[in-house]
Amino acid sequence: MPNNPGDAASRxxxxxxxxxxxxxxxxxxxxxxxxxxxxxxxxNRALLAHRLTxxxxxxxxxxxxxxxxxxxxxxxxxxxxxxxYDAALDAIGRDEGAGR
Amino acid sequence: xxxxFLLSQAAAPAAQTRIGQPNVVAMAFFFVFIAITLGITYWxxxxxxxxxxxxxxxxxxxxxxxxFALAGDYMSAASFLGIAGLVSTTGFDGLIYSTGWxxxxxxxxxxxAEPLRNLGKYTFADVVALRLRQTPVRIAAAxxxxxxVIFYLIAQMVGAGGLIKLMFGLSYETAIVIVGxxxxxxxxxxxxxxxxxxxxxxxxxxxxxxxxxxxxxxARFGFNPAALFRAAAERYGDAVLAPGQLVSNPWDAxxxxxxxxxxxxxxxHILMRFYTVPDxxxxxxxxxxxxxxxxxxxxxxxxxxxxxxxxVGPDAIRAxxxxxxxxxxxxxxLIGGTPFLGFIAxxxxxxxxxxxxxxxxxxxxxxxxxxxxxxxxxxxxxxxxELKVARVATVVLGVxxxxxxxTFKGQNVAFMVxxxxxxxxxxxxxxxxxxxxxxxxxxxxxxxxMLVGTIGxxxxxxxxxxxxxxxxxxxxxxxxxxNPALVTIPLSFAVGIVVSLLTSVRSTDAENAQHERRMHMGxxxx
Numbered sequence: 001m002p003n004n005p006g007d008a009a010s011r012x013x014x015x016x017x018x019x020x021x022x023x024x025x026x027x028x029x030x031x032x033x034x035x036x037x038x039x040x041x042x043x044n045r046a047l048l049a050h051r052l053t054x055x056x057x058x059x060x061x062x063x064x065x066x067x068x069x070x071x072x073x074x075x076x077x078x079x080x081x082x083x084x085y086d087a088a089l090d091a092i093g094r095d096e097g098a099g100r
Numbered sequence: 101x102x103x104x105f106l107l108s109q110a111a112a113p114a115a116q117t118r119i120g121q122p123n124v125v126a127m128a129f130f131f132v133f134i135a136i137t138l139g140i141t142y143w144x145x146x147x148x149x150x151x152x153x154x155x156x157x158x159x160x161x162x163x164x165x166x167x168f169a170l171a172g173d174y175m176s177a178a179s180f181l182g183i184a185g186l187v188s189t190t191g192f193d194g195l196i197y198s199t200g201w202x203x204x205x206x207x208x209x210x211x212x213a214e215p216l217r218n219l220g221k222y223t224f225a226d227v228v229a230l231r232l233r234q235t236p237v238r239i240a241a242a243x244x245x246x247x248x249v250i251f252y253l254i255a256q257m258v259g260a261g262g263l264i265k266l267m268f269g270l271s272y273e274t275a276i277v278i279v280g281x282x283x284x285x286x287x288x289x290x291x292x293x294x295x296x297x298x299x300x301x302x303x304x305x306x307x308x309x310x311x312x313x314x315x316x317x318x319a320r321f322g323f324n325p326a327a328l329f330r331a332a333a334e335r336y337g338d339a340v341l342a343p344g345q346l347v348s349n350p351w352d353a354x355x356x357x358x359x360x361x362x363x364x365x366x367x368x369h370i371l372m373r374f375y376t377v378p379d380x381x382x383x384x385x386x387x388x389x390x391x392x393x394x395x396x397x398x399x400x401x402x403x404x405x406x407x408x409x410x411x412v413g414p415d416a417i418r419a420x421x422x423x424x425x426x427x428x429x430x431x432x433x434l435i436g437g438t439p440f441l442g443f444i445a446x447x448x449x450x451x452x453x454x455x456x457x458x459x460x461x462x463x464x465x466x467x468x469x470x471x472x473x474x475x476x477x478x479x480x481x482x483x484x485x486e487l488k489v490a491r492v493a494t495v496v497l498g499v500x501x502x503x504x505x506x507t508f509k510g511q512n513v514a515f516m517v518x519x520x521x522x523x524x525x526x527x528x529x530x531x532x533x534x535x536x537x538x539x540x541x542x543x544x545x546x547x548x549x550m551l552v553g554t555i556g557x558x559x560x561x562x563x564x565x566x567x568x569x570x571x572x573x574x575x576x577x578x579x580x581x582x583n584p585a586l587v588t589i590p591l592s593f594a595v596g597i598v599v600s601l602l603t604s605v606r607s608t609d610a611e612n613a614q615h616e617r618r619m620h621m622g623x624x625x626x
Contacts, residue, residue: 009613016616020537023210030210031361034203038357041196041343042350048192049342055330057341059192064402066199067395073206074391081214081384089621 008092015088022080026073033069037062118438119420119429122269125442130268133301133450134282140297144290151486154291155222155465156375161296163382167389170373172299173458174201174364174390175306175397177259177451178517183398184431185424187405189414191332191340194405198398200357204364205391212365213387214380215536218622223462224371224528225470228535228550231607231615232543234479238470240550244527245368245466247554248520250504252367253459253497255516257505259425260452266421267429267445276505279453284498286457287464288491292376295457302454307397309447313428314400316435317407325403331410340409355586356518362589363521366528369462380622404428411435423514460497467493515566518583522561526588527553534596536619539612545600553592560584 040048040062048059148154161169179201186194220226225241257276264275286294321327333341364370374383408417408427411434420426429448433441468490473481481489531550534541560579561567568577581587607615 009617012613012617012620016620019620027207027210030203030206034199034361035354035357037199038196038353039350042353045343049338051338051341053326055324055326055328055333055341057192057329059342060195060329060402063192063195063199064399067202067399070202070206070391071395074209074388077206077210078384078388081381086381093621 008096011088011092015085015092019081019085022077026077030070030073034066037066117420117430117433118441119426119433120266120269123267123438123442123445125439126268126445127442129443129446130449133305133446137282137294137298137301137453138285140301141286141290141294144293144297147293148289148291151222151469151483151490153293154487154490155372155461155469157292157296159376159378161376163377163385164389165296165300166373166377166382166386167393168303169296169299169376170370170386170390171393171397172301172303172306172454173369173373174367174394175303175451176256176455176517177263177448178255179398179401180306180310180451181263181425181428181448182423182514183401184404184408184428185417185421185426187401188408188412188417188427188431189424190344191336191406191409192342193344195402196343196353197360198401200360201364202391202395202398203357204361205387205394207361208365208370209384209387209391211533211536212371213374213383215619216371216532217374217377217380217383218619219536220375222372222375222469223465224366224368224532225466225474228531228546229474230535231611232535232541232546234474236543236547238474240547241528241531242466242470242475244366244523244531244550244554245470246463247558248366248368248524248528249459249463249466249497250500251516251523252520253456253463253501254504254508255513255520256452256456256459257501258508258511258513260449260456261505261509263425263452264449266426267448272509273506276502279456280498280502280505282453283456283460283501284495286453287460287494287498292372292461295461296373296376298454298457302450303393305447306451307393309444310397310400310404310428313432313435313440313444314403314407317403317411317431320411328403328406328410332406335410336414340406349580351580351586352582355581355583358589359518359522359525359583359585361525362529362585363523363525366524366532367521368466368524368528369458371528371532372462372465404431407431456501460494460501463497464490464493467497512571515561515570515582519557519561522557522583522585522588523554525585526557526592527551530589530592530596534593534600538600539607539615540600540604541596542600542603542605544603545596545598548599549592549596552595553588556588556591557584560588 050058183194183197216227219230225238228241229237260279261272261276264270265272286298377383408431412430417424417427429441429444432444472489473486527550531546563579564582565577566582568574
């Protein structure tokens with residue numbers, strides 16, 4: 001057992017809160033992007049039918065961008081988790097090991 | 101220049117298609133696929149000795165492999181043949197599905213994948229039941245799992261029978277029996293190891309086939325997608341590039357979108373895959389790869405759908421199959437002749453086989469791990485016994501799938517995929533999220549939430565226009581939405597919260613700290 005479990009527990013709590021914040025912000029972003037797209041389909045067809053070039057309607061471009069946005073959001077999360085979350089977990093594990 | 105070429109191609113009448121006639125190339129490709137996957141199964145069978153192998157491939161799958169396997173589990177024939185068909189006959193409207201089927205994956209990554217890997221063992225019920233009373237929670241979770249799996253399975257089997265009949269000229273029943281037998285063989289002998297590799301082979305074939313087909317289409321338009329879309333608009337009117345009739349009711353669109361987005365995060369055969377990797381970080385990385393692969397695939401469906409619209413034509417596509425499902429195979433035939441048609445047909449068959457194998461394994465784990473071991477035997481069964489029960493459950497589910505396929509022959513079962521997503525989103529997803537993130541979640545709250553989610557979804561689907569108008573041919577339906585997720589997801593959350601607040605047993609700070617620790621550091625951190 002770690003010799004100061006309370007300290008590790010509070011560090012995990014802080015990290016859990018940070019992860020929850022990131023997860024919720026990114027989930028809400030995804031919901032807004034996708035349902036924003038659906039709302040445009042439902043309520044503003046004229047905008048989506050508008051042509052940027054003879055072959056590209058705003059609708060097709062936005063549809064492709066929803067997919068690109070999904071990629072970007074997963075990339076943002078993985079980058080945060082790999083850099084900060086994993087490092088913080090490693091540090092907690094290391095300090096416990098040192099205190100044994 | 102591409103347009104001139106295009107107009108000359110337009111004269112090709114669809115009556116010349118060889119779809120539906122026995123196709124030597126398709127048969128050859130298909131038998132190669134069966135031989136390879138059964139070889140994998142033989143190899144995997146010798147490595148499947150414990151429940152951990154059978155359910156979770158010994159937790160030795162790498163993130164890259166699991167990324168492909170997740171993509172393979174998820175990209176069903178419905179997304180390959182169905183979306184291409186929908187886009188080729190309706191244009192832009194089909195793209196609503198292309199995007200909707202992807203946006204659930206980031207949600208899986210942000211909310212589910214890592215906590216699930218750290219908190220559970222084999223099934224998502226492990227996580228829901230972790231801090232609660234096993235028996236009632238396991239039963240409720242198994243009902244949600246089996247409902248999702250069975251409706252998904254029926255849709256796949258009926259689709260498989262029809263498609264194989266169209267593409268290979270085999271009888272419907274023969275096709276169903278072949279699919280059922282191959283599925284049982286993979287899962288029974290090779291467990292998760294074989295199922296994972298079948299998914300990987302299938303994902304590579306499907307992505308490769310779709311990419312090749314899309315590139316051959318784009319080659320005719322100077323590798324410029326906009327030129328392809330312009331050709332579609334010039335031929336069939338500007339409306340094909342804009343929203344049309346599919347979304348006549350905005351609330352229907354929101355409800356379907358919710359089911360697709362949150363249903364992905366509640367599909368048992370997808371959730372189960374996160375236990376096949378060594379740790380939570382590997383689970384995270386595998387979703388990142390899967391999102392990339394699946395998104396790439398759905399971008400290809402833009403090209404395949406509009407390519408089939410321009411080169412084959414909506415009328416010719418509907419003439420072969422009213423639902424438009426043959427758009428991609430017809431396109432392959434037009435571009436690469438009978439050999440390419442054979443290849444794409446074999447890929448579609450492989451796709452169906454792989455998806456039903458994943459579903460069968462998820463259903464078998466609910467029957468054996470959740471119901472038999474944790475309810476009937478109160479968690480006291482030996483590993484040998486559990487493995488035996490899981491194998492019996494696999495055979496039972498395989499036989500049931502064949503019988504379902506034959507029973508529902510000729511029925512309209514397309515709605516069952518969105519029904520499966522609605523149940524997953526309303527019964528499995530809310531309970532999972534509350535069990536992971538809310539310390540006040542109680543046994544009664546979990547059971548009530550999952551049962552209300554499952555039963556509410558079934559009831560409202562029955563009362564919806566999907567069943568009442570489209571199938572039973574009544575004039576109107578009591579419930580206005582085609583997909584009930586807009587009502588049932590919030591309802592399931594609300595029931596879970598209210599019942600938990602009424603029955604909550606306060607957990608101690610030490611228990612909460614231990615749960616939090618395990619969620620982030622895994623059970624090794626205990």
